[in-house]
């Protein structure tokens with residue numbers, strides 16, 4: 001991050017954390033803190049697509065929504081185009097909304113079933129009608145252009161969401177996200193609810209729109225192959241923390257972190273020559289209420305050493321845009337530390 005000019009950077013987070021309080025026990029008498037996201041430092045350059053990958057429940061969506069200021073961070077700072085947006089509100093936040101949009105995971109529940117497509121796509125345009133000096137005719141024109149760009153027919157504007165397939169609904173959601181000509185879009189698992197045949201169409205559409213609108217994406221997914229195909233760089237997340245960052249070209253060739261390697265080993269391959277030896281992780285993902293000490297991955301890591309149980313690994317630079325948080329790659333760590341179970345490899 002130190003090598004990157006502020007002017008190139010669209011989004012930057014500085015030690016962002018998001019904790020939730022949850023009540024448990026008899027009569028909800030006990031309070032627990034869910035540490036959904038902790039001390040996250042990421043950046044997204046102008047025109048860049050950054051992937052965010054990890055298992056379900058690791059905090060990907062919480063991080064995406066925190067960056068968009070849909071939820072407030074507990075600690076840390078968020079910068080958009082060089083401006084600190086962590087505590088802005090009112091008019092300033094409203095202005096920011098024009099530049100930051102989201103495409104939701106579920107194209108069925110994310111569209112209001114009582115609105116016609118025209119109103120869904122134009123909702124933001126109506127909200128900013130005065131600021132953008134738009135009248136109803138110009139809004140209709142923009143909606144028609146968006147329908148064309150997203151591959152929907154003109155008569156789609158007078159129909160309701162239930163009259164469309166899942167892929168078409170996601171196109172409507174994408175149309176809504178680009179209507180205000182934003183700079184940044186969080187794509188929150190936009191393909192996970194779609195059929196395989198539709199996924200590549202939507203992926204191509206996102207790619208084309210990115211070029212045309214000069215967009216930056218944060219592409220959230222648990223699918224490594226899809227994420228690598230659309231992203232320039234990828235962050236790997238585990239239990240609310242970033243544990244590796246690498247160029248997407250390196251994801252399958254040169255991953256470092258044992259967790260990244262385990263995720264990659266689980267990617268299905270049709271070609272038997274390309275199949276990797278599966279790394280089976282033991283146990284479940286620990287609860288974000290009681291995050292393990294040291295390296296949070298140590299209870300499941302096949303390479304864990306004594307130091308991993310008590311000391312948090314530093315985030316080390318291991319190459320161009322390649323960083324990893326793992327004691328295995330820290331030259332200064334004590335080489336006498338043994339793996340938890342030497343029979344594991």
Ligand code: SF4
Pocket residue numbers: 257258259295296297298299301302303304305308313325326327328
């Ligand atoms: Fe495994 Fe230790 Fe590296 Fe964590 S720091 S991933 S426990 S080897």
